[in-house]
Amino acid sequence: MIADDLQQTLERYLSGAMSPDESRSFLARADVDQELRRLLEAERVITGAVARDLAATAPAAIVPGEGLRAALELSRTGAASAAGSWMTLKVAAIGVAIGLAGLVGGSLFVAPMIEGDTAKPAQRTIAPPSVETPAAMPQPGVETDASAMTNPSDSRQDAAATSTGAATRDIARAARPADRSGSATDRNGARAATPSASTPARVGIDARPAESLPEYDNQKVPVEFEVKKNK
Amino acid sequence: MHTKRDPDPNASFMSQNAAVPSTSVCDEDAQAASSSAASRDDAALFEAFIGGDDRAFLELYKRHNPRLLLYTLKILGDRPRAEDVTQESWERMITMRGSGQPLRNPMGFLLRVARNLCIDAMRARRHHVALDDLHEASHPKVSPEPLSELESLALESLEQLPFEQREVLVLNYYCGYRFEEIATMLGRTPEAVWARASRGRARLRQIVSDALANEEKRRENR
Numbered sequence: 001m002i003a004d005d006l007q008q009t010l011e012r013y014l015s016g017a018m019s020p021d022e023s024r025s026f027l028a029r030a031d032v033d034q035e036l037r038r039l040l041e042a043e044r045v046i047t048g049a050v051a052r053d054l055a056a057t058a059p060a061a062i063v064p065g066e067g068l069r070a071a072l073e074l075s076r077t078g079a080a081s082a083a084g085s086w087m088t089l090k091v092a093a094i095g096v097a098i099g100l101a102g103l104v105g106g107s108l109f110v111a112p113m114i115e116g117d118t119a120k121p122a123q124r125t126i127a128p129p130s131v132e133t134p135a136a137m138p139q140p141g142v143e144t145d146a147s148a149m150t151n152p153s154d155s156r157q158d159a160a161a162t163s164t165g166a167a168t169r170d171i172a173r174a175a176r177p178a179d180r181s182g183s184a185t186d187r188n189g190a191r192a193a194t195p196s197a198s199t200p201a202r203v204g205i206d207a208r209p210a211e212s213l214p215e216y217d218n219q220k221v222p223v224e225f226e227v228k229k230n231k
Numbered sequence: 232m233h234t235k236r237d238p239d240p241n242a243s244f245m246s247q248n249a250a251v252p253s254t255s256v257c258d259e260d261a262q263a264a265s266s267s268a269a270s271r272d273d274a275a276l277f278e279a280f281i282g283g284d285d286r287a288f289l290e291l292y293k294r295h296n297p298r299l300l301l302y303t304l305k306i307l308g309d310r311p312r313a314e315d316v317t318q319e320s321w322e323r324m325i326t327m328r329g330s331g332q333p334l335r336n337p338m339g340f341l342l343r344v345a346r347n348l349c350i351d352a353m354r355a356r357r358h359h360v361a362l363d364d365l366h367e368a369s370h371p372k373v374s375p376e377p378l379s380e381l382e383s384l385a386l387e388s389l390e391q392l393p394f395e396q397r398e399v400l401v402l403n404y405y406c407g408y409r410f411e412e413i414a415t416m417l418g419r420t421p422e423a424v425w426a427r428a429s430r431g432r433a434r435l436r437q438i439v440s441d442a443l444a445n446e447e448k449r450r451e452n453r
Contacts, residue, residue, distance in 0.1 A: 007433040035440075042385075042439035046432075049382035050389075050404045057405075058310070060300035060317075062293040068321055072285055075328045 010039050277337040281328050292321065295338050298406040299345055305401040306349045308390060316352060320345040339416035346398065381439055388438045389431075396431030399424055 012018050013026050030036045064072065271279070271287075273294070279287035299320060303313035323344045324337065334340050378386070389397060402408045402416075410428065414421040 004433075007429075007436070010436070011429050011432070038440040038443045039436050041443055042436040043432075045379075045381045045439050045443075046385045046389075046435050047404075049378060049385040052378060052382065053386055054301075054405055057301065057304065060297040062296060063289065064292050064296075064321065065318065068292075068318060068325070071322050071325045072288060075325045076283065076285065 006036060006039065010036070010043070014043065273337045274333065274335050277324075277327075278333045281331055281333065288325070291324075291337060295341060296321070298408070299341055301405045302342065302398075302401055303345050303349055305389075305405050306346075306394075306398060307352055312352055312356075316345055316348040319348055336415060339418070342402075342416045343418075350394075381442060384442055385435060385439050388435050392431050392434060396427050396434070399427045400431045400435075403428055 009026065013023065018026060030040055271290075273291060276287040276291050280291065296317065300313060300317045303316045303320075304310060307313045307316065320341050324341060327334065327340075389400065392400070398417075399410075399413055402413045403410065408416070410424045411421050413419075414424040417424065
């Protein structure tokens, strides 16, 4: 292993950091020091090898190739397109601003005319109670009341006409366990399902299939009688 | 602390390296680069390039491409791969045009890009190439004249140096950069660059010196 101090001394000599006196003493030492002489010879071999390798290396181009030229061209057109897109963006922004201004101006102009017609929509919200308003809907199971609401003069006839079939259905509905869980009862003692906004009220017709209905005994005619009696 | 100067042999490398472009391809575009562009420094040229002056880029290319290719060639030891890396480095510089940011040291930027690409290429080669093929593929010698045994040993030893030492020596020996320039490009202090180069040279000298000692022993035995 070559001593580090010898390498450092050689580095100083090669880099020209030595004074003339130091250089003379260094060369005098190299004449007698075989190891230092080998180091100097090794340095000569290395520099010669690098020089020959460098000379033999194929020269590089000093003008860009096609690929680089294309990239260069693309960068220029890219910058131009970026500028173009900026202009497009500005024009689009101006267009949007003009459009918004037009909308605002138009609404200000049209608003007074619309205000004169505002009563109609308000009136339309008052719908016929028997059709749209849940509170005005007849209670299920009391078809007679519903018909009375729509046509009070014929209420008794309607009740008589529908009492045979519909009232029995109402009685059966009132007997269902689910319906008993409610708190509201009608005047017949049968539980009336409270219509909600989400569940449309059934008026006289039970939408459920017949087989889903609980069986009832046809012999319970007195109930129907009671209904008529109450009326 | 002593003053650090470049070794004298580098002057000859510089003159040889400077002579390389004169034998290279030269066309109208290279001649179109104005003399005013040639007189500007790299930062000014890059700023002009960002501003849309393609001739400034051509001047930068003319100045630095031979040395950049030498760097990648000696680091990678594979000419086609080195050319690819060099071209990609220039392409990265071209993409800097879109950012609009000036570079104070364009060559330093180029060198760092090339360095990173070389490291990536070496990693990829390490992963994908068989070890038997590696030595032959990475052999740096393209000289038609056969080198002596000691010269071949010196170049092979250069190839086997640690990356940071080899890089500094390649930049100094082959590319002709002074240690101050290398330090600026690598973002290191000149002392650190000098220390790397010194260690690398010492290692090379030690290998060649040991070979010389063995040769002397063989002669004595005869």
